[in-house]
Amino acid sequence: MALTRVRFVAGRAGQWKIDEVRVIRGETLSDASRLSHGEEPALPSTEGGNWVLEGVRSSEKYTERGERDELTKVQPDLGRPTSLRGALIPICKRPSWWALAQDERRALFEDRSHHIKIGSKYLPAIARRLYHARELGGPFDFLTWFEFAPENAGAFDELVGRLRETEEWRYVDREVEIRVRR
Amino acid sequence: MALTRVRFVAGRAGQWKIDEVRVIRGETLSDASRLSHGEEPALPSTEGGNWVLEGVRSSEKYTERGERDELTKVQPDLGRPTSLRGALIPICKRPSWWALAQDERRALFEDRSHHIKIGSKYLPAIARRLYHARELGGPFDFLTWFEFAPENAGAFDELVGRLRETEEWRYVDREVEIRVRR
Numbered sequence: 001m002a003l004t005r006v007r008f009v010a011g012r013a014g015q016w017k018i019d020e021v022r023v024i025r026g027e028t029l030s031d032a033s034r035l036s037h038g039e040e041p042a043l044p045s046t047e048g049g050n051w052v053l054e055g056v057r058s059s060e061k062y063t064e065r066g067e068r069d070e071l072t073k074v075q076p077d078l079g080r081p082t083s084l085r086g087a088l089i090p091i092c093k094r095p096s097w098w099a100l101a102q103d104e105r106r107a108l109f110e111d112r113s114h115h116i117k118i119g120s121k122y123l124p125a126i127a128r129r130l131y132h133a134r135e136l137g138g139p140f141d142f143l144t145w146f147e148f149a150p151e152n153a154g155a156f157d158e159l160v161g162r163l164r165e166t167e168e169w170r171y172v173d174r175e176v177e178i179r180v181r182r
Numbered sequence: 183m184a185l186t187r188v189r190f191v192a193g194r195a196g197q198w199k200i201d202e203v204r205v206i207r208g209e210t211l212s213d214a215s216r217l218s219h220g221e222e223p224a225l226p227s228t229e230g231g232n233w234v235l236e237g238v239r240s241s242e243k244y245t246e247r248g249e250r251d252e253l254t255k256v257q258p259d260l261g262r263p264t265s266l267r268g269a270l271i272p273i274c275k276r277p278s279w280w281a282l283a284q285d286e287r288r289a290l291f292e293d294r295s296h297h298i299k300i301g302s303k304y305l306p307a308i309a310r311r312l313y314h315a316r317e318l319g320g321p322f323d324f325l326t327w328f329e330f331a332p333e334n335a336g337a338f339d340e341l342v343g344r345l346r347e348t349e350e351w352r353y354v355d356r357e358v359e360i361r362v363r364r
Binding site: 003005056059061062063065067068100101102103106132135136137 | 240241242280283288314
């Protein structure tokens, strides 16, 4: 069964207007005026794009059953009419992260950094969808897409700020935050 | 950091002679006389291939630190001069496997099916390397490559036979065994 592929195209067209391309760590992405975001079968055209990022919706690598059951209760879908703001955050993790064994990564991810617990505090206000990109060979390991109402922009800033203070984030060696509106 | 890509090409050329293409479950792969196997930067040409399978060497999804340390002590590298026999086993797992949470898959994989424990009993006789293919969008989720000496062909049969009897294997819905020699 093939996984659903996603594509982000930054250029002069697209449903989202780019407010800011802000580099958090490492190399930035070039500026552009609009961003397209679409999953199969509605992948946006790459024509005229300044940059294109692709990923897939895949199985969860760290979330356990109990956590997923809790998330499912409060997790909103994408595309809410009130979600007039969005953000794309592509990140790469250091080779030292990927050299860890599964139980070590899980311990860093949740037991020590509370990644799921922090994210769930901002549900349902901040909708998020994780795409995996590392095995596809692109420049980033993950592409996370967020959608929220304008009045929740402060909560979004707080969420990503808290994640960036975690021990897990010491393993991030490239991160760009692309803020958009529609 | 890009992952190392692998390519298997079945056709009329290649360092391995195909002895048998045996379907274990689901649709088979077409017959061919020779198999090429190469990792970047030595990917074999796809020209004239009856079929081509690609994957990547990626992080381990279930192996814990203690298990990896044990494996590392006994795990041989590929390419031993005595490894005159080989096997490529591409498999696909059912959607119900992928719908499980990480802790459920881990429990099935090792606590209930002893995947690592069984495999390690056949080390260093049977060298193996796992490639991930699911996120690449190919027809299989995993490609496992085995190498061994002719006198260990019986041990190889025993190893895959034991794995196929596990609870984990009930989630396999396509499996083909390609046996080769050089």
